Amino acid sequence: MQKLDQRKIRQVIWALIALQIMLGLANGSTIAIGSLIAAQLGGQIAGGLGATMSTVGAAIFAIPLAKMVGTRGRVFSLSLGTVIAIVGAALAIVAAETAQFALLLGAFVFIGASIAAGFQVRFAAADVSTVANRGRNISLVVWSTTIGAVAGPNLLPLGSETGRALGLSDYSGTYVIVLIAQVIALAIIAFGLRIPRPDGAANKGAAKPSLWASLRSFGDDFAPGTAYPIVFLAAAHFTMVALMSMTAVHMKGHGVALQIIGLTISLHILGMYGLSPVFGMLADKIGRMNTLRIGTALLIASTLLLIFVGGNQLAVIIALVALGLGWSAALVTSSAMLTDAAPDGDAPKYQGRSDLVMNIAGALGGILSGPVVTTWGMPTLAVISLVIVLAVAAYQVKRRQLPVRV
Secondary structure: OOOHHHHHHHHHHHHHHHHEEEEEEHHHHHHHHHHHHHHHHHHHOOOOHHHHHHHHHHHHHHHHHHHHHHHHOOOHHHHHHHHHHHHHHHHHHHHHHHHHHHHHHHHHHHHHHHHHHHHHHHHHHHHHHOOOOOOHHHHHHHHHHHHHHHHHHHHHHHHHHHHHHOOOOHHHHHHHHHHHHHHHHHHHHHHOOOOOOOOHHHOOOOOOHHHHHHHHHOOOOOOOOOOHHHHHHHHHHHHHHHHHHHHHHHHOOOOOHHHHHHHHHHHHHHHOOHHHHHHHHHHHOHHHHHHHHHHHHHHHHHHHHHHHHOHHHHHHHHHHHHHHHHHHHHHHHHHHHHHHHHOOOOOHHHHHHHHHHHHEEEEHHHHHHHHHHHHHHHHHHHHHHHHHHHHHHHHHHHHHHOOOOO
């Protein structure tokens, strides 16, 4: 890939920040309204299917969109993912107005392309950065997600008013806002992003493996240093999604007020994104592996609190904040570590694999968390998460640093 000067890098990073705010706004609104509309059309038991199907969609689109980066460039890939999500938002409006539950689930899958694009944005920042500032630039883009992720759920009243003004249902009005946010995101991509195509994209005459061939060879050709950040991020994402998704149910079962539950989730989201620049700077200053160890310690602390004092309100709040911080450290540092290690021209392939595995892990965490907590309780789910984190963290004891591609 053609190297950019510092001025152009700053321009790209600012454009990516604006893009991430819009995508975060759209995705945050989707998550907030998705459970409500799914429960309305499919019953309370279907309430979790909104987030689950969106995550499944993100996993489905991760590899094809990453493959597009290698053949058509990052800008085309982000544009395509956003267009697919726009179609999903339009389908969600139709499903809400016609009360078609199956169509709604399909719409959620298409909207998952926006989540996949949102995860790709951090890699766009990584691609244009140097090893010395890669962690910082990734973390700034991740941090900007805070604005949209926090603002999105709070737009539900505006969505209701929008729906009534347009003669639509309250839920449809929120998806109108989602659609507008995605259109703005598409405009930012089209007019604000100037990212050079990777070296492989310029060579259109070279034979490219098919998508099916890429999936079949998924585990056959990991370059040195690329497998571990993928596996660790998947473990962290499984832990975060599993524990976070059942926290509200767990706290409500202990008689905690809804206001405290809402505060806990807000603090968790703040932990996920708000301090990401700190972890980005640490990754650049003290090293990727050392920063990953900090994230590991935070994830372990979170699970231990839920195992031993999970019935205490304050302990759960602290555990969820630690969980968000640990996930943030894992996301920022693993993304930088993976891009460091990927061979020239092959970074999009490994980045797509990372997002695919991460989204599958998140979907599994969301699917398993409900039955586990319902049957055995939150401490059991925390034990499962702790075992997974410890298993992948054992590698850190033996290695100080992974290979770096300058």
